[in-house]
Amino acid sequence: MAKKYFQIGQLVCEKLAERFGTPLLMLSLDEIKKNYKVLKKYLPRIKVHYAIKANPHPEILRVMADMGSCFDVASDGEIRTLHDLGIEGGRMIYANPVKTGAGLAACRSCHVSKMTFDSASEIDKIKAQCPEATLLLRLRIDNSSAHVDLNKKFGAARENALALMLQAKEAGLDMAGIAFHVGSQTVSSDPYLHALDIARELFEEAAAAGLQLRILDIGGGFPIPEPKVKFNLPEMLQQINARLDEDFADTEIWAEPGRYICGTAVNLVTSVIGVTERGGQPWYFLDEGLYGTFSGVLFDQWDFKLISFREGEKKVAATFAGPSCDSLDIMFRGRMTVPLEVGDLLLVPSCGAYTSASATTFNGFSKAKFVIWERVKAEVEPSAQTVK
Known part of the structure; x- marks a missing residue:
């Protein structure tokens, strides 16, 4: 059976973005606990040493310590x-x-x-x-x-x-x-x-x-x-x-384990802040980039999933860039997407490992804010959403 993993939905994204702004990182401590328990279930003799380089968020460290x-x-x-x-x-x-x-x-x-x-x-x-x-x-x-x-x-x-x-x-x-x-x-x-x-x-x-x-x-x-x-x-x-x-x-x-413990425990909510066209291809500028959570593109060679909530069957090959004034700050080229507009939200699931851990404040941009999912989910949705 495929393992279920943490992923919030459209309405939750919209409510969270309205309340906290973007870019925003949602951290599920329950997902951390679940991942730890899965390893202990199938490898009962192991003494887990969480590799904190993957994500040293203090809440993750406390939960892991409390679990032994x-x-x-x-x-x-x-x-x-x-x-x-x-x-x-x-x-x-x-x-x-x-x-x-x-x-x-x-x-x-x-x-x-x-x-x-x-x-x-x-x-x-x-x-x-x-x-x-x-x-x-x-x-x-x-x-x-x-x-x-x-x-x-x-x-x-x-x-x-x-x-x-x-x-x-x-x-x-x-x-x-x-x-x-x-x-x-x-x-x-x-x-x-x-x-x-x-x-x-x-x-x-x-x-x-x-x-x-x-x-x-x-x-x-x-x-x-x-x-x-x-x-x-x-x-x-x-x-x-x-x-x-x-x-x-x-x-x-x-x-x-590092990635396995924290990778699926974080979702990024980011916004389209600019739209233009270059070389016949649309470019979408996001408020999070290579110097932030998408640092995993560069340092971890990770191919992040981008989820748009805009409806439409027509898809175009587009370039996605970050907010800094560095020309290196381009995350994806030729990524298929429905046409987007300024203000649209994108959800990036499974981005808890080697992302915020290597993020910087280059060019004066703040790091994405963390919010603990279990502390806000009752306010934005009665039950957490997961996908298979």
């Missing part, structure tokens, strides 16, 4: 953000394989001891600054089908893995396990199963060398709905879970 989640952090800023919310360092993993001095200092002051590494130089840094650290070796897993292939930048090669783990042990560090990330928006279990095969081999090789590993971190990469892409998430998770039970029955299992 741990957190994947990548910088001193993320560590201190969680610390200031009262989340203890024992619930964080410093999962950036290349650490800054400020990051390691934050680990010391906020009592973060779990971290990943993928090179010998990191062992020296960690030994010098956080000698009590518990380490996981980040393993490189090739997956060209991933939406974002993180392994182009991070991860130790398979042939170097055992030597690096033994070097960490010899340095007196707690060499505890292996971590991998198959890449963002992975829609098949195959890359995970391949990674688990390699991890199993390394666990056995480490044991033969006198190193007993006890933790396996399977990363993130779980998919969310996007245009023209289909997948069976329950089946995919069940296959991963079966392999975990078969090959890692006595191992502590961690995961680092």
